[in-house]
Amino acid sequence: MGIEVVVEGLTKSFGKQTIWQDVTLTLPAGEVSVMLGPSGTGKTVFLKSLIGLLKPERGRVLIDGVDMVSSPERKLHEIRKLFGIVFQDGALFGSLNLFENIAFPLREHTNKNEPEIRRIVLEKMDLVGLAGTEGKLPGEISGGMRKRAGLARALVLDPQIILCDEPDSGLDPVRTAYLSQLLIDLNARIDATILIVTHNIQVASTVPDNIGMLFLRKLVTFGPREVLLTSEEPVVAQFLQGRKHGPIGMSEEKDQATIALEAADFDDEGLPPIVPQLKPSPGLPPRQAVERRRARVMGMLHELPYAAQQAILQSIRERR
Ligand SMILES: Nc1ncnc2c1ncn2[C@@H]1O[C@H](COP(=O)(O)OP(=O)(O)OP(=O)(O)O)[C@@H](O)[C@H]1O
Ligand SMILES: [Mg+2]
Numbered sequence: 001m002g003i004e005v006v007v008e009g010l011t012k013s014f015g016k017q018t019i020w021q022d023v024t025l026t027l028p029a030g031e032v033s034v035m036l037g038p039s040g041t042g043k044t045v046f047l048k049s050l051i052g053l054l055k056p057e058r059g060r061v062l063i064d065g066v067d068m069v070s071s072p073e074r075k076l077h078e079i080r081k082l083f084g085i086v087f088q089d090g091a092l093f094g095s096l097n098l099f100e101n102i103a104f105p106l107r108e109h110t111n112k113n114e115p116e117i118r119r120i121v122l123e124k125m126d127l128v129g130l131a132g133t134e135g136k137l138p139g140e141i142s143g144g145m146r147k148r149a150g151l152a153r154a155l156v157l158d159p160q161i162i163l164c165d166e167p168d169s170g171l172d173p174v175r176t177a178y179l180s181q182l183l184i185d186l187n188a189r190i191d192a193t194i195l196i197v198t199h200n201i202q203v204a205s206t207v208p209d210n211i212g213m214l215f216l217r218k219l220v221t222f223g224p225r226e227v228l229l230t231s232e233e234p235v236v237a238q239f240l241q242g243r244k245h246g247p248i249g250m251s252e253e254k255d256q257a258t259i260a261l262e263a264a265d266f267d268d269e270g271l272p273p274i275v276p277q278l279k280p281s282p283g284l285p286p287r288q289a290v291e292r293r294r295a296r297v298m299g300m301l302h303e304l305p306y307a308a309q310q311a312i313l314q315s316i317r318e319r320r
Contacts, residue, residue, distance in 0.1 A: 001288070002030035002193035003064055003082065003160050005050060010059035010069075012045055018217050019045050023059070025212060025222040027161075028296060030191040030289040032183065033222075034204045036239055037214035038248050043197040044088055046214065047163050050195075051083055052076040063161070081109050084159030084192075088166050090146040092138040092153075098125070099134035102153045109157060124152040128182065143170040147179075155186070162186070164196045168203050176200060180207050180278060188280035188287045201240055205229060205275050209293050213239065215248070223304075224297050226315065229274045230307035274311050276318065290319075 005027040012019045019042035027033050037043050048054040050061055052068040061068040066079050092101045102121045106112055112120070125131055128148040138146055147167055154162060164183070168176045180203050187194055198204060204211060205225075212222030215235050221228060228236055238246025280287060294316060301309055 001160070001191050004029040005161060005193060005195075006060075006062040007050070008060045008062070010046075010049065010056045010061065012042065012049055012054065012056040020214055020217050020219065021058075023214075023219045025219060027193050027195055028210070028289070028293065029193055030187070030287075031209040031293055032187050032194040032196070032207055032289070033210040033212065034208040035195060035197045035212050035214065036199070036204055037197075038239070039199075041214040041216075043214060044165055047085070047165055047195070047197060050163065051080055051085065081157060082160045084154030084157060084162045086147070086150045086154045086162075086164040086167050088169070088197075090138070090150040092146060092149060094138055097135050097137055098130065098141070098149050101138065101149060102156060105153060105157050120156050121152075124155045125149075127155070127186075128152045129178070144172070144175050147171065151182075158190065160190075160192050162192050162194045164194070164198075166197055166199065168198055168200045173202070176202060179203075181281060183207055184278045184287070185281050185284055187289065188284045191288045201242060204240065206278050209277070209289060224293075224300075224308065224312065225277065226274065226311035227304055227308040230305070230311050232307075276315070 007023055007025050007027075010023040011021040023046070035043055035046065045054055049056050050068060052061075052071070056069055059069065063079055063082070066075055068076060068079065071079075093104070096104070099121055102124060103117050106117050106120060122131070122134075125134065128151050130145065130148055130152060133141065133145065138149070141149070147170065151164070151167060154164075167183075168179055171179060183194060183196065184207060186192070196203065196207065208225055210223060211225050211228035213220045213228070213236055220235055221231070221233065229240065231237060231240075235247045238248055297312055301312065304312070
């Protein structure tokens, strides 16, 4: 079963540049979460901090009682085996073919024999639709195939926590829809805790149980999908609707004068209706996280905004 990831008061800087501060959130066990945020807000830095590759100055990341910020390397190595990570750039070894790339974590972290390695690698390649490409080098395949190879490699150790850094970037809309379904199906099969960093609104609105957003060196929000998808918070609404109007500009934040000018001639069309979350493909077991999440979200219902409460109650009625 997936493991909960507890982030408390996390602050990360590089020299004088603060990337984000005081980030506090919990990735609930076995649920799927998405982290949104404009380019450069530190999403990749956040993922790397969760696995202890980068060291925040303050705060803790607790996984199975181990703090990924302050624990010694030996302990981190052990906990990292629980993770499957899809890096933003794929991070495949250019001189190794796909088979060897995907087999790499098995050779690095386990004593499995060759037939076993072969069975696992081929199974994961099949799962992500790469059957038959074992002998290809990363340079000989498309960007989308490299993404899927990165995902296959992240799965070979049967991870309990999966981190995906923009798994959809460079994919066409059809491939993105397949990928979204693949992530939900994966969650139904193995009940892993999943965190996806994405800019893709289609993915953000159909895949996760929870959504968070980083902006201006802060975690603006993190919570059940219904809260974000019905949010009137300008930065959240702007991002989810891909509008130019709002606080997010080309480089980062806009100045107040520009925001006021735009607001003067902007017609708010209101929020689009919230799209239903994807369900596992026919034949798969139901996601175990659904029942746990329902209990969790019902427990916090009274703290949520009215529109989010309505959306949650509606989605529960629809599932019945
Ligand atoms: N190792 C590093 N040393 C110094 N600065 C860094 C380092 N890694 C990242 N940064 C800086 O941290 C900031 C956040 O970078 P990050 O890659 O996390 O952004 P991001 O939100 O993932 O953006 P994108 O959506 O474009 O991938 C950037 O300003 C970047 O230059
Ligand atoms: Mg990034």
